[in-house]
Amino acid sequence: MKPTHEREEPMFTLISGGTVYAPEKLGRRDLLIAGGVIARIAERIELPAEFKPRVIRAKGKIVTPGMVDLHVHLLGGGGEAGPWSRTPEITLSKIVCAGVTTVVGLLGTDDVSRRPETLLAKAMQLEQEGISAWIYTGSYQLPPPTITGSVRKDIALIPKVVGVGEIAVSDHRSSQPSFDELCRIAAEARVGGMLGGKAGLVHLHMGAGPRGLEPIRRMVKETEIPIGQFLPTHVNRTRELMEDAVAFAAMGGHIDITATGRGLSFRPTSVEAVRSALEAGVPIERITLSSDSNGSMPIFDPQGRVVRLGVGEIQCLFEDWQSLTAAGIPLEESLKVVTANPARRVGLFERKGSLAVGKDADLLILDRHGDLDSVFAMGRLMLSRGELRVKGTFEE
Ligand SMILES: [Zn+2]
Secondary structure (H helix, E strand, O other): OOOHHHOOOOOEEEEEEEEEEOOOEEEEEEEEEEOOEEEEEEOOOOOOHHHOOEEEEOOOOEEEEOEEEEEEOOOOOEOEOEHHHEOOOOOHHHHHHOOEEEEEEOOOOOOOOOOHHHHHHHHHHHHHHOOEEEEEEOOOOOOOOOOOOOHHHHHHHOOOEEEEEEEEEOOOOOOOOOHHHHHHHHHHHHHHHHHHOOOOEEEEEEOOOOOOOHHHHHHHHHOOOOHHHEEEEOOOOOHHHHHHHHHHHHOOOOEEEEOOOOOOOOOOOHHHHHHHHHHOOOOHHHEEEEOOEOOEOOEEOOOOOEEEOOEOOOHHHHHHHHHHHHOOOOHHHHHHHHOHHHHHHOOOOOOOOOOOOOOEOOEEEEOOOOOEEEEEEOOEEEEEOOEEOOOOOOOO
């Protein structure tokens, strides 16, 4: 039996006549995929018959980059109400059916039963199954769990490690890190990133505590670490935190909004959050949207007891992106928050996050209603006319 990634695909695929958003609107274009990368984008592409291309007619359809989700609990998470509340691992098919072709995995509260080594192996599995995956080292806690014994070494030496996170601040589930501890870990990530030619991103989970983004602002003020090294997430958890995040973005910071989909109780919703940031003058390039998929979504009572449990769904990312477009944000702009911007934050923009010659052939075809028609990952047709073609190893 062959692993799914070794099954045969044609060398050439021609997607003809679709309206291409790269994310910027290129208009009606043919797009040629050759051996997993985008080989050409032009008004008309003719191929010699002996190339035997697979031709996909996309007239009346929209072609976009595959989505990049920089915050996914690949191994599941949770456990905050006891072992029964541990959330399940993600599967390949859920990722593909959400239009996501690149994920960045992380650990949350539970770094006792889930470890960075396991997370790395899960990312490798997903990549062999067909999509692209990276990870952050660390977890909510400081000192962080690592693979080599140091955040700096993990980022510098392990190809799949792009940063550290999600480190919890202003949250009752955090390790209540001191300011010095936070500075030290940010410096480790920065230097590791420099040595490894990576982003070295410091990805911070924001809780609902009154300190808000103050610890990050203080690091920017009192250390030499540039503001672009930090990416706070869940900034739409409360209205106060969102206002704080808009102020941070006005200083030049980047902010990550969590998809609220159908169930998450965060207010503002992701659509309200993006709109309020744009209305306050934050450039869209500073905003990303992520799913928090497979993390637990516990609701606590005033005594800090869990009263209800949910689990994050990666599908929410696609739905919230559609809602952004429905709310009047032009497609070439709304696309940035789920493609080019997250690819830049984690240092993958040379390969991911936009449609251009030489980049990985990760792309989506949307039908005239905006629904997902097809998904290509590294040039492989994973989903065709709404039907999954490639499943994870144990999903048959
Ligand atoms: Zn989180």
